[in-house]
Amino acid sequence: MERRRNGNGIGGKWHTPCTQCPLRALPHFRDFNAKELDFVAHFKSGELSVDRGSTFLVEGTHSPHIYTVLNGWAFRCKFLSDGRRQILNYVLPGDLVGLQGGLLGAMDHSVEALSPLTLCVFERSKLDRLFERHASLAYDLTWIAAREERILDEHLLSIGRRSAIERTAYLLSYIEQKARQVHMLTVNRPVIPVTQQHVADTLGLSLVHTNKTLRKLADRRLIKWLDRGCEVLASDDLRRLAQWEGLPEMQRPFI
Amino acid sequence: MERRRNGNGIGGKWHTPCTQCPLRALPHFRDFNAKELDFVAHFKSGELSVDRGSTFLVEGTHSPHIYTVLNGWAFRCKFLSDGRRQILNYVLPGDLVGLQGGLLGAMDHSVEALSPLTLCVFERSKLDRLFERHASLAYDLTWIAAREERILDEHLLSIGRRSAIERTAYLLSYIEQKARQVHMLTVNRPVIPVTQQHVADTLGLSLVHTNKTLRKLADRRLIKWLDRGCEVLASDDLRRLAQWEGLPEMQRPFI
DNA sequence: CGATGCCTTGAGTGAATTCAACGCTTGTGG
């Protein structure tokens, strides 16, 4: 499996004011009211752009920032001390990362960009003020944490109890749904930008066996594998194969 | 593996006023200030006692309550539609359950008692008031959710990337530490009340293979297996075998 | 005293891993 290494390539600049946040335009997200928007605009201290392959949050470090993804793909992962890697979840626009580190102290996982990535930067130090003055956003924050927990529950069920082909079907159908919700998969850009190594490290399988399992799904015309990417052809069939209910279709908050 | 079934045995009565909550006496937990205590006492609407084997929160249902464990052992779990079970985490005194359901709607997992269990009952409907009026408790709630997420990350790493013997070592050392923090393991009562079926369903292994793996650990004098239970003899050795860092020793909030 | 729940063990099978090699594309430095 993929072993720990280090990549960087971080640059920062300010672009998007919160009032014109492209995420607010997505029907998938709950919009802010004026008071909330005012606070969030104040909470945001800047923007960060990172390259593909860059690990912008590192396990064991203490970050003064929390981030919301504005654009691009990333993943959270964790390593054993001998280098074995487990990918925990994928991160897309609207997702918050670094909250664990922000609340509990040091990061216990890393976050790496799968594509060029733009992030909103929030100051950890202003979190207290959020809880003091903006109950609705505090509620949202808890909601977001509970939602991530729920997804990890499903991942755990998947790795623990689904067969290799079911797991793979679950994962691809999950990513496809999640990405579609935030318009990161379109007719022009239908590809999930992962390697088979990423899939293997998410599913707890070896690279070789992942390759053979993906081939089975491709032979059944459920997916198409491209260079550095996967196109899902039949999301519903994958979902059924995995005995998975799918993501709820409710609107969700973001920060 | 264990298949879905149903058990019950639920009775309710009121015993412990929050002012005399035994959890507050534990050094492991952050205590409340007067204002917080006042609210929590008001938030708590009663107590619930359930028998061993009783599933008091059921996947798919919508519970009007959130619970904190006062005494006893339990676990959270999830099922595939064909009945395969995955145990997600273990629940001990001071742990909050049902928050996911409370915030997001229906429960997406079940919670079952491993021993006779006493629970504090909170009204989901009073959650809004908590966020409105008690920022510090709102913060704690988010903190608690982030902590659970962190633990699930570690479980995921464990099932995904650790070998059978490492996984087993991790699990038993994890439960031992967690239980010891809340004084649920003592010289008089050193036994974790699980069957090998529970261990298997937590680790994503078959019952037979779990049995053989536990035997290896027992042969190495790291654990002792009893009827319906496990005694950890060498927690640190297990932890090292699993390449696990262990739980942080910080005080934590509870509600 | 038969039923049930839990633990144990051996044998045979199947699934997933490791090892090894090769092809293709992309990028880079000579």
Added chain:
DNA sequence: CCACAAGCGTTGAATTCACTCAAGGCATCG
């Protein structure tokens, strides 16, 4: 412009790990 390395995907073969099947033992409980 070519040679070469690096990253990614693919495939076959051998091995190991984990699963299923089958059976039996030992408590506890009605």
